[in-house]
Amino acid sequence: GAVVSQHPSRVICKSGTSVKIECRSLDFQATTMFWYRQFPKQSLMLMATSNEGSKATYEQGVEKDKFLINHASLTLSTLTVTSAHPEDSSFYICSARDGTDTGELFFGEGSRLTVL
Amino acid sequence: GQNIDQPTEMTATEGAIVQINCTYQTSGFNGLFWYQQHAGEAPTFLSYNVLDGLEEKGRFSSFLSRSKGYSYLLLKELQMKDSASYLCAAMDSNYQLIWGAGTKLIIKP
Numbered sequence: 001g002a003v004v005s006q007h008p009s010r011v012i013c014k015s016g017t018s019v020k021i022e023c024r025s026l027d028f029q030a031t032t033m034f035w036y037r038q039f040p041k042q043s044l045m046l047m048a049t050s051n052e053g054s055k056a057t058y059e060q061g062v063e064k065d066k067f068l069i070n071h072a073s074l075t076l077s078t079l080t081v082t083s084a085h086p087e088d089s090s091f092y093i094c095s096a097r098d099g100t101d102t103g104e105l106f107f108g109e110g111s112r113l114t115v116l
Numbered sequence: 117g118q119n120i121d122q123p124t125e126m127t128a129t130e131g132a133i134v135q136i137n138c139t140y141q142t143s144g145f146n147g148l149f150w151y152q153q154h155a156g157e158a159p160t161f162l163s164y165n166v167l168d169g170l171e172e173k174g175r176f177s178s179f180l181s182r183s184k185g186y187s188y189l190l191l192k193e194l195q196m197k198d199s200a201s202y203l204c205a206a207m208d209s210n211y212q213l214i215w216g217a218g219t220k221l222i223i224k225p
Contacts, residue, residue, distance in 0.1 A: 043217040093158050093190065107158040
């Protein structure tokens with residue numbers, strides 16, 4: 001199946017700093033990628049839909065200026081958590097579809113962010 | 117509104133069979149997905165159903181009834197490695213996935 005790679009897998013940062021997470025589709029072109037966050041023992045929460053070459057579509061309640069999404073190419077989307085605070089500590093996961101009829105989502109490995 | 121319901125937690129014995137149920141309400145419907153997620157890892161795809169009936173894939177099978185808004189995931193010959201959370205997700209008319217909260221499956225020897 002298609003492969004989505006996410007980096008870094010773990011990051012620890014100080015409060016007030018910014019963190020960038022990369023999501024790459026390795027063997028297919030993804031015009032659309034999805035960014036989720038997941039708190040412990042909870043389901044995936046869609047944050048935004050990243051569209052190649054255009055602005056991301058954010059879900060209600062997600063701050064656009066805090067979670068900056070850039071989808072500059074068909075294989076790369078980035079999520080930048082700006083001025084991170086401890087409450088932003090979470091598991092962030094990206095996913096993409098490979099364009100097949102099933103609509104199956106392929107997930108990155110996830111990035112665990114800890115803000116001190 | 118859109119909603120997915122699945123049990124929070126289930127316990128089963130190694131070697132046995134377990135069925136995880138999922139009911140959904142969505143605006144339009146374009147398929148039902150099951151994903152497996154081990155603690156601290158990203159979800160991995162298990163199955164996709166868009167037509168009524170049972171889809172079998174090795175030890176795992178998935179069933180869908182569109183008229184009832186109901187699906188189940190059936191796991192046979194349970195192994196300890198099957199201990200994980202199982203996420204049910206329905207795709208709505210906009211091709212957006214609506215996720216359930218997941219069912220934590222605990223396998224006992």
